[in-house]
Amino acid sequence: MKEEPLLLVKDLNVVFRYPGKEITAARGVSFAVGRNETLVMAGESGSGKSVTALSVCGLLPEQSAFVSGSARFDGAELIGMPQKRLRSFRGRRIAYIFQEPASYLNPVYSIGEQIAEVIRLHRGAGRAAAWKEAEHLLELSGISCPQRAARSYPHQLSGGMNQRAAISMALACRPELLIADEPTTSLDMTTEAEIIKLLTRLKKELGFSLLFITHNLAIAEHIADQVAVMFRGELVEYRMKEELFASPEHAHTKELLAAYEKVGRFIEG
Amino acid sequence: MVSEVIMKKYILGRILGIIPLLFGISLLSFAVINLAPGKPVALENSLNPRISAQTLLRLQKLYELDKPLHERYWNWLKRAAVLDFGRSFGDNRPVMDKIAERLPITVAINLLSLLLILAAAIPLGVRCALRPDGVLDKSLTAAMFFIFAVPTFWLALLLMNFFGITLRWLPVSGITSLDYEYLSPTGKAADLFRHLFLPVTVSSLGGIAAMARYMRSSMIDALAQPYIRMARAKGLPESSVLYKHAFRNAVMPLVTILGLSLPGLVGGSVIFESIFSIPGAGRLFYEAVMMRDYPLIMAEVVIVSLLTMSANLLADLSYAWIDPRLRDKR
Amino acid sequence: MNKTTLTGICMVGIMALAALAAPWLSPCQPGQIDAGSILCAPSSSHLLGTDSLGRDVLSRLIYGARISLSVGIIAVGISTILGVFFGALAGFYGKAADALIMRVVDVLLCFPTFFLILAAVAFLDSSIFNIMVIIGLTNWMGPARLVRAEIMALKEREFVEAARACGAGNLRIIVRHMLPNACGPLLVNATLSVAGAILLESGLSFLGLGVQPPVPSWGNMLTEAKATLGVAWWITVFPGSAIFLAIIGFNFIAEGIRKDLG
Numbered sequence: 026m027k028e029e030p031l032l033l034v035k036d037l038n039v040v041f042r043y044p045g046k047e048i049t050a051a052r053g054v055s056f057a058v059g060r061n062e063t064l065v066m067a068g069e070s071g072s073g074k075s076v077t078a079l080s081v082c083g084l085l086p087e088q089s090a091f092v093s094g095s096a097r098f099d100g101a102e103l104i105g106m107p108q109k110r111l112r113s114f115r116g117r118r119i120a121y122i123f124q125e126p127a128s129y130l131n132p133v134y135s136i137g138e139q140i141a142e143v144i145r146l147h148r149g150a151g152r153a154a155a156w157k158e159a160e161h162l163l164e165l166s167g168i169s170c171p172q173r174a175a176r177s178y179p180h181q182l183s184g185g186m187n188q189r190a191a192i193s194m195a196l197a198c199r200p201e202l203l204i205a206d207e208p209t210t211s212l213d214m215t216t217e218a219e220i221i222k223l224l225t226r227l228k229k230e231l232g233f234s235l236l237f238i239t240h241n242l243a244i245a246e247h248i249a250d251q252v253a254v255m256f257r258g259e260l261v262e263y264r265m266k267e268e269l270f271a272s273p274e275h276a277h278t279k280e281l282l283a284a285y286e287k288v289g290r291f292i293e294g
Numbered sequence: 295m296v297s298e299v300i301m302k303k304y305i306l307g308r309i310l311g312i313i314p315l316l317f318g319i320s321l322l323s324f325a326v327i328n329l330a331p332g333k334p335v336a337l338e339n340s341l342n343p344r345i346s347a348q349t350l351l352r353l354q355k356l357y358e359l360d361k362p363l364h365e366r367y368w369n370w371l372k373r374a375a376v377l378d379f380g381r382s383f384g385d386n387r388p389v390m391d392k393i394a395e396r397l398p399i400t401v402a403i404n405l406l407s408l409l410l411i412l413a414a415a416i417p418l419g420v421r422c423a424l425r426p427d428g429v430l431d432k433s434l435t436a437a438m439f440f441i442f443a444v445p446t447f448w449l450a451l452l453l454m455n456f457f458g459i460t461l462r463w464l465p466v467s468g469i470t471s472l473d474y475e476y477l478s479p480t481g482k483a484a485d486l487f488r489h490l491f492l493p494v495t496v497s498s499l500g501g502i503a504a505m506a507r508y509m510r511s512s513m514i515d516a517l518a519q520p521y522i523r524m525a526r527a528k529g530l531p532e533s534s535v536l537y538k539h540a541f542r543n544a545v546m547p548l549v550t551i552l553g554l555s556l557p558g559l560v561g562g563s564v565i566f567e568s569i570f571s572i573p574g575a576g577r578l579f580y581e582a583v584m585m586r587d588y589p590l591i592m593a594e595v596v597i598v599s600l601l602t603m604s605a606n607l608l609a610d611l612s613y614a615w616i617d618p619r620l621r622d623k624r
Numbered sequence: 625m626n627k628t629t630l631t632g633i634c635m636v637g638i639m640a641l642a643a644l645a646a647p648w649l650s651p652c653q654p655g656q657i658d659a660g661s662i663l664c665a666p667s668s669s670h671l672l673g674t675d676s677l678g679r680d681v682l683s684r685l686i687y688g689a690r691i692s693l694s695v696g697i698i699a700v701g702i703s704t705i706l707g708v709f710f711g712a713l714a715g716f717y718g719k720a721a722d723a724l725i726m727r728v729v730d731v732l733l734c735f736p737t738f739f740l741i742l743a744a745v746a747f748l749d750s751s752i753f754n755i756m757v758i759i760g761l762t763n764w765m766g767p768a769r770l771v772r773a774e775i776m777a778l779k780e781r782e783f784v785e786a787a788r789a790c791g792a793g794n795l796r797i798i799v800r801h802m803l804p805n806a807c808g809p810l811l812v813n814a815t816l817s818v819a820g821a822i823l824l825e826s827g828l829s830f831l832g833l834g835v836q837p838p839v840p841s842w843g844n845m846l847t848e849a850k851a852t853l854g855v856a857w858w859i860t861v862f863p864g865s866a867i868f869l870a871i872i873g874f875n876f877i878a879e880g881i882r883k884d885l886g
Contacts, residue, residue, distance in 0.1 A: 116527065116529030121524070123524065129520045129523070131539050133618060134539075147529060443872045445871075451846070451853065454853060553734065556736075561739060580742070588746075591743050591747075595743050599735055602736050
């Protein structure tokens with residue numbers, strides 16, 4: 026029998042219910058991420074890609090977001106799993122990085138403290154050992170002065186540095202799956218390229234699967250094995266990267282590609 | 295580290311900033327003295343027949359009412375700088391001695407009130423924030439509406455009547471019983487507690503309501519921040535998410551609000567110490583005002599404002615110190 | 625107008641009407657001393673009882689409304705005018721004027737003004753007029769901040785530029801084009817402040833440093849409450865409730881307006 030992929034999402038629906046209003050953010054979404062594979066999920070803002078990614082690990086507000094369908098991670102069903110059990114997956118086997126690192130890092134704790142926190146929690150390390158490991162992780166993420174960065178607070182670092190710190194934090198427990206929710210959108214072009222390169226290198230060194238969410242298909246071309254395109258809460262096209270770039274089928278994919286080419290030409294010219 | 299140097303500069307700047315402030319207080323106080331309508335003779339006739347000719351002479355000498363204004367101000371400033379505010383009209387003792395006797399009681403009671411406010415308001419506000427529009431939250435909103443509308447001195451009287459006279463559970467005046475000296479240490483503590491319970495509770499009520507409300511909105515803001523999602527994504531238990539990541543961010547601005555609530559608390563001391571017959575600086579001030587003991591009034595205004603403002607400054611500084619974002623600014 | 629505002633207006637309105645109609649409404653003269661009926665409990669002849677001089681509590685409450693309400697309203701009138709003036713000055717001219725005024729505001733906000741008020745009362749006479757002025761002078765910081773913020777926000781807007789281009793002077797721009805925008809928040813602030821001023825006046829009068837007897841005010845009626853504690857509950861309960869209801873009324877109005885402003 027063929028081995029099941031690391032993450033297998035089937036017929037996932039996300040509905041937000043507010044008093045007097047109901048919004049379907051994701052409808053019948055199915056995809057799979059194999060071990061050491063990279064899936065790029067593309068789509069314009071509001072297409073439901075972030076909601077899909079967050080729902081996998083139960084990170085949507087429970088009072089208003091209703092998730093149905095199936096998301097199996099290494100054989101375990103995540104949808105409907107109690108928060109307490111989900112927590113043993115989060116940060117340890119499935120890690121997240123987000124769009125604006127400066128606001129996703131807690132402003133009142135030092136970078137080192139925030140990284141060490143995950144290590145202490147999931148790996149049971151002592152304070153000093155966790156701090157050492159945090160410094161090591163920062164170095165691994167290409168920060169040249171890790172001791173100093175560990176003592177810094179988010180507001181003291183640049184966006185790129187903060188994203189490197191967030192990546193260090195995400196990879197602290199050597200997760201099997203990294204979910205990156207538009208991690209480069211708020212960064213400038215040069216930094217964006219650096220972060221992409223960093224993720225590619227770390228993926229090679231540490232070995233993890235990557236679910237990369239973006240509205241920019243240019244990134245897909247660099248890192249993706251497969252590409253999924255979301256449009257208005259539905260997955261409209263889901264294929265191997267080469268096929269998709271060679272012969273896009275859905276109109277929205279074509280739009281995204283056209284935009285990418287325009288941007289590309291603009292940058293080259 | 296660079297931030298330490300910046301911090302030192304900031305503290306120095308704030309302390310130097312107190313100087314014009316001091317100047318302002320002294321000018322204001324001096325202006326109030328000179329608001330007294332005109333000549334001492336007029337004072338005698340219109341304000342207080344109790345002031346004898348002798349006291350008038352003393353008053354005249356103290357404030358040098360025969361000298362030009364700027365000279366008078368300068369001299370007053372020079373004396374105030376060394377905390378020499380003259381002698382009380384009432385018993386001819388140096389006013390600084392009288393204040394020094396009474397002030398510790400007032401400071402202690404206000405500190406107790408502050409502690410109670412924090413101890414009650416923070417958990418209350420956090421609870422409300424966890425369930426906005428829940429039962430507790432709605433009752434707090436309603437309670438606050440009433441607490442802000444109740445004249446606190448009236449509430450004090452009602453509670454005094456209920457607990458002190460109807461139920462006879464608590465004493466209604468002073469801070470110790472007559473037999474205080476003969477009590478065991480625990481007995482002394484219990485006696486103090488029974489005497490201070492009502493004054494401290496009543497004077498804290500307004501602060502608790504306001505601070506709980508503030509804590510609530512501050513906590514709700516913090517809970518909506520992206521770093522909370524990140525904390526959850528890290529797999530942290532909910533208690534850590536709430537009490538480590540959200541709480542620390544939410545509670546810090548409270549320090550400044552606490553500083554701003556001080557003037558009201560200190561001002562309230564006059565009323566509460568009078569109602570509960572507490573021999574503190576507030577009651578001393580009340581008595582001084584009733585007797586028009588000018589040197590004592592002026593000294594208290596200057597000293598109490600100085601203390602309140604220093605406490606306020608301390609609050610601002612500790613905020614700048616605990617918030618890493620402010621630590622680097624300026 | 626919503627229910628909250630309406631409730632508040634009804635509460636305050638009834639009190640204001642009672643205050644205006646005091647001579648016709650009150651059963652006795654407020655100062656009428658009756659040695660024969662000292663500290664009488666509420667009964668059909670004295671609905672709310674009598675005080676230690678045998679005066680009718682209900683009549684004194686009704687006359688007291690005149691004092692308490694007018695002190696509150698006039699004091700706030702003074703502080704609002706001052707606040708608008710200083711706030712406009714700071715917001716419109718900025719720079720040194722702004723720095724100076726806002727510095728003074730900051731100082732006053734962390735200043736125990738109650739001590740200052742008491743001291744002022746000690747040096748001046750505690751006439752009703754003085755009390756209004758003193759409360760007004762020490763409470764203008766709120767409206768000043770409001771107006772300043774509003775004007776600073778409007779300074780760069782097009783319609784102000786347009787008005788200037790049409791040759792409108794500074795005063796005209798401030799009064800005609802900027803202040804109307806601050807009216808709503810100012811009204812909320814003023815209504816809340818009336819409640820605050822009534823509270824302040826009652827505290828002062830309670831201490832014997834505000835409105836002087838024999839003129840009745842809700843605060844000075846409570847002065848003898850402590851002495852009669854446990855003996856005559858009506859002396860404590862009624863004047864206090866009057867203050868409480870008046871403040872609730874004003875707070876309701878403010879809350880309602882705030883809701884309407886959104």
